[in-house]
Amino acid sequence: MAKFTVPVIAEYLETPKLQPDVMQGAGPFVAKPDMQKALGFPEQLVDDWQHVALDKMGELLKKYRSLQVYMDACVKCGACTDKCHYMLGTGDPKNMPVARQDLMRKVYRRYFTLAGKYFPKLVGAVDLTESVLDDWYNYYHQCSECRRCSVFCPYGIDTAEVTMAAREILASVGRGQKYANEIIGKVYTIGNNLGLPEPALRNTLEGLEEDIFDDTGVAVRLPLDEKGADILLVTPSADFFAEPHVDGLMGYAKVFHQMGASWTLSSHASEAANFGLFIGSYDNMRRLTLRIREAALELGVKRIIFGECGHAWRVAYSFLNTLAGPFDFLDPRYPIPQHICEYTYDALQAGLLTFDKSANDHRVVTFHDSCNVARASRMGNMAGGQFIIPRALIKASCNHFHDMAADTIHDQTFCCGGGGGLLTDDLLELRVKGALPRMQALKQVVEQHQVTHMAAICAICKSQFSKVLPYYGFEMDQIISVHQLVGDALVLTPSE
Amino acid sequence: MPFGNEGKTTTKRAAGATRHAFPSKDDGNENNSFHPTHPAHQKPQKGGSSYKMILTAIYALLFYLAAAVLLLGVGYKIYQYARIPAPLKIPTTPAPTTRRGVALRMLREVTLFESLFRANKWIWLFGWIFHVALLLVVLRHLRYFLDPVWSWVVLIQPIGQYAGFALMLGLTGLLIRRIAVERIRYISSPSDYLMLVLLLSIGGSGLLMRFVLPTDIVQFKAFMLGVLSFNWQPMPSDPLLLLHLTLVIGLMLIFPYSKLLHAPGVFFSPSRNQVDNPRERRHVTRWAAKLEDAA
Numbered sequence: 001m002a003k004f005t006v007p008v009i010a011e012y013l014e015t016p017k018l019q020p021d022v023m024q025g026a027g028p029f030v031a032k033p034d035m036q037k038a039l040g041f042p043e044q045l046v047d048d049w050q051h052v053a054l055d056k057m058g059e060l061l062k063k064y065r066s067l068q069v070y071m072d073a074c075v076k077c078g079a080c081t082d083k084c085h086y087m088l089g090t091g092d093p094k095n096m097p098v099a100r101q102d103l104m105r106k107v108y109r110r111y112f113t114l115a116g117k118y119f120p121k122l123v124g125a126v127d128l129t130e131s132v133l134d135d136w137y138n139y140y141h142q143c144s145e146c147r148r149c150s151v152f153c154p155y156g157i158d159t160a161e162v163t164m165a166a167r168e169i170l171a172s173v174g175r176g177q178k179y180a181n182e183i184i185g186k187v188y189t190i191g192n193n194l195g196l197p198e199p200a201l202r203n204t205l206e207g208l209e210e211d212i213f214d215d216t217g218v219a220v221r222l223p224l225d226e227k228g229a230d231i232l233l234v235t236p237s238a239d240f241f242a243e244p245h246v247d248g249l250m251g252y253a254k255v256f257h258q259m260g261a262s263w264t265l266s267s268h269a270s271e272a273a274n275f276g277l278f279i280g281s282y283d284n285m286r287r288l289t290l291r292i293r294e295a296a297l298e299l300g301v302k303r304i305i306f307g308e309c310g311h312a313w314r315v316a317y318s319f320l321n322t323l324a325g326p327f328d329f330l331d332p333r334y335p336i337p338q339h340i341c342e343y344t345y346d347a348l349q350a351g352l353l354t355f356d357k358s359a360n361d362h363r364v365v366t367f368h369d370s371c372n373v374a375r376a377s378r379m380g381n382m383a384g385g386q387f388i389i390p391r392a393l394i395k396a397s398c399n400h401f402h403d404m405a406a407d408t409i410h411d412q413t414f415c416c417g418g419g420g421g422l423l424t425d426d427l428l429e430l431r432v433k434g435a436l437p438r439m440q441a442l443k444q445v446v447e448q449h450q451v452t453h454m455a456a457i458c459a460i461c462k463s464q465f466s467k468v469l470p471y472y473g474f475e476m477d478q479i480i481s482v483h484q485l486v487g488d489a490l491v492l493t494p495s496e
Numbered sequence: 497m498p499f500g501n502e503g504k505t506t507t508k509r510a511a512g513a514t515r516h517a518f519p520s521k522d523d524g525n526e527n528n529s530f531h532p533t534h535p536a537h538q539k540p541q542k543g544g545s546s547y548k549m550i551l552t553a554i555y556a557l558l559f560y561l562a563a564a565v566l567l568l569g570v571g572y573k574i575y576q577y578a579r580i581p582a583p584l585k586i587p588t589t590p591a592p593t594t595r596r597g598v599a600l601r602m603l604r605e606v607t608l609f610e611s612l613f614r615a616n617k618w619i620w621l622f623g624w625i626f627h628v629a630l631l632l633v634v635l636r637h638l639r640y641f642l643d644p645v646w647s648w649v650v651l652i653q654p655i656g657q658y659a660g661f662a663l664m665l666g667l668t669g670l671l672i673r674r675i676a677v678e679r680i681r682y683i684s685s686p687s688d689y690l691m692l693v694l695l696l697s698i699g700g701s702g703l704l705m706r707f708v709l710p711t712d713i714v715q716f717k718a719f720m721l722g723v724l725s726f727n728w729q730p731m732p733s734d735p736l737l738l739l740h741l742t743l744v745i746g747l748m749l750i751f752p753y754s755k756l757l758h759a760p761g762v763f764f765s766p767s768r769n770q771v772d773n774p775r776e777r778r779h780v781t782r783w784a785a786k787l788e789d790a791a
């Protein structure tokens with residue numbers, strides 16, 4: 001099936017022996033000139049790229065405290081070296097978080113520190129040569145910005161921050177990544193990652209309404225661009241037709257229906273995911289979030305709710321207020337923005353939803369904590385609500401739930417292997433190998449508890465698992481949306 | 497200087513002397529800072545007094561230099577970290593939702609090495625032993641800089657002297673791991689080994705002076721107090737002491753230019769020091785605000 005060897009799932013997760021440079025390569029496809037241009041980057045590698053790169057690095061060091069502190073503080077203690085799923089799946093030492101940071105730190109030391117200027121060999125400083133740039137492009141696209149390393153580092157050094165800075169420098173010298181940049185361009189011109197224009201979107205939503213009606217006999221609506229609605233739902237565009245995402249979207253619609261909520265989707269902001277985060281570009285990230293603000297103002301809504309999407313929720317929860325706020329035109333009684341899981345949970349707590357759990361009796365479920373929800377955001381009003389709330393929803397709608405091993409869930413969760421702008425087929429080998437730690441934990445609960453389905457609340461996780469599950473001997477439809485479980489068990493009352 | 501019986505006598509006196517104000521005011525001569533201040537120094541010294549004067553001057557000046565580099569260097573770094581904005585909220589969650597909670601999180605990080613404990617028990621064990629021992633040893637050294645010595649510094653003296661062994665144990669464990677564990681070896685530069693060797697040498701020379709080849713710490717204290725009060729007193733010329741001091745001066749000099757910046761750095765790490773409240777409170781920093789004005 002594959003041109004590479006798929007790792008074998010062992011009984012326990014083992015730290016592999018180092019295999020230097022096994023993942024050496026050209027990295028993902030480079031962005032074409034027009035894709036670069038649309039985002040405000042040079043069309044191809046600029047002539048004096050070395051100067052441009054170093055200037056950019058100097059600029060970022062002055063703009064981001066995280067980068068400056070992380071460059072200085074690492075003591076090479078090694079605590080993070082066995083924490084990255086890409087390291088665990090490939091054995092390439094450059095996928096150890098500290099080694100990934102070092103690709104940049106060595107250059108930082110050479111040009112920005114006294115020790116590196118005068119004693120480069122002593123402190124491991126190197127010149128920014130073309131081969132270093134190639135290594136950057138390759139290995140900074142083998143990081144899913146999942147922050148697992150930052151949990152374990154004694155100084156909280158977050159390799160994701162370094163990766164984002166590196167990608168911004170790369171884009172600034174003309175070496176952007178095709179997958180991410182092309183998608184951002186589509187949002188600017190069309191409104192969503194998939195390039196789904198308004199008529200197609202309307203059509204799709206009508207189709208879904210019919211599906212729900214055929215299935216349940218209840219007329220559940222999926223409104224688009226309805227001015228004056230209370231709630232704007234912003235959801236990843238994969239929810240509109242990818243499996244199993246779309247079942248999640250129908251689940252949200254059912255909850256809204258049951259709550260009698262007045263809600264709408266927007267064709268202008270028909271994308272929750274924000275790939276500006278992946279490429280580390282504040283400007284692009286901001287430009288993308290402003291579309292949501294514009295849509296909210298245009299439609300005159302009172303609340304903004306986000307659908308199931310991991311990195312999107314990070315940007316929404318942690319950055320939206322900063323990037324596109326203040327949202328003083330929204331109803332201050334509700335969190336701005338809110339997660340669909342928070343919305344459903346509140347309804348559940350208030351006793352407004354009735355579940356028939358037996359609808360999910362053919363499923364034994366486990367839950368995959370998505371990396372950026374777990375380690376870069378929150379739900380509810382208590383620290384750790386992002387772990388409690390989705391599980392509460394699953395338990396409310398299923399009789400059979402089992403968590404995976406404790407060191408692979410909550411804030412120690414493993415990334416699916418496809419996050420951070422890597423969900424592209426030119427990185428398939430990396431994606432399959434990076435999924436190993438999660439597959440290992442899944443296999444364990446499958447064997448111990450006969451788990452049949454893994455639920456998730458992230459569009460990338462869902463797409464990634466659909467793709468890689470078969471490589472490990474599972475079925476592609478064993479990944480499922482949390483709101484599909486909710487939707488299947490929710491007892492619907494016909495609208496008058 | 498001669499060791500053996502005489503050396504032992506000196507140490508006994510020294511131990512007593514630390515509890516007294518020393519050197520007493522009367523001992524200092526306004527015009528001549530090289531006035532003998534202790535009976536031990538009335539013995540003829542090899543090398544004569546001009547050698548002593550040069551030695552004293554060199555070490556006194558080096559101390560000023562090292563102290564200046566350390567304080568200004570670390571001070572500048574702290575200023576730099578404090579000035580650079582953290583434009584986005586990036587605490588590693590679950591994170592505290594209040595300032596108080598963040599203070600507690602930070603306290604646990606710097607006293608217990610909480611994250612490291614979750615990551616790797618061996619590194620934690622050796623690293624924690626090393627740092628606690630280092631702290632005790634440094635505090636114990638305060639007696640050379642204080643006159644009179646604060647009572648709690650006197651109290652920790654007994655623990656402090658054995659902390660030296662813990663220090664060596666911790667450092668040795670870290671060094672062995674650095675050499676033996678393939679992954680850590682891969683990420684190590686020469687400076688990473690040298691830093692451990694430097695600290696081991698400082699600890700080793702210190703322990704040798706304390707337990708094997710005692711040095712004249714009374715005279716050394718006089719020298720240190722002289723340096724601090726700009727009233728120089730002769731520096732003992734015991735080679736082991738000179739080695740110990742040279743290494744410490746070296747450590748002070750490289751501190752602001754090395755990974756030892758982790759000490760101030762940890763307090764400025766946004767993933768650890770930010771409050772998790774982005775929805776409740778809008779977080780905007782200087783350059784981010786400018787983008788809004790431009791729009």
Ligand code: HEM
Pocket residue numbers: 075076077154605606607609612619620622623624626627670671674688691692695756758759760762
């Ligand atoms: C706020 C104060 C400090 C904190 C919280 C702190 C914390 C840590 C932690 C968590 C580590 C990683 C574990 C380890 O390898 O030991 C470490 C390493 C290290 N620390 Fe500190 N430290 C502090 C101050 C200092 C100071 C003042 C020194 C000065 C000598 C120092 C020297 C070192 C060295 C040399 C290492 C690397 C050990 C190795 O090579 O494995 N630390 N520190």
Ligand code: SF4
Pocket residue numbers: 083084085086095096097100142143144145146147148149150158159160163415
């Ligand atoms: S952020 Fe995630 S993918 Fe990137 S180095 Fe850290 S653990 Fe690996």
Ligand code: SF4
Pocket residue numbers: 073074075076077078079080081097098152153154155156157
């Ligand atoms: S855990 Fe942190 S300090 Fe230790 S090697 Fe990794 S990044 Fe460096």
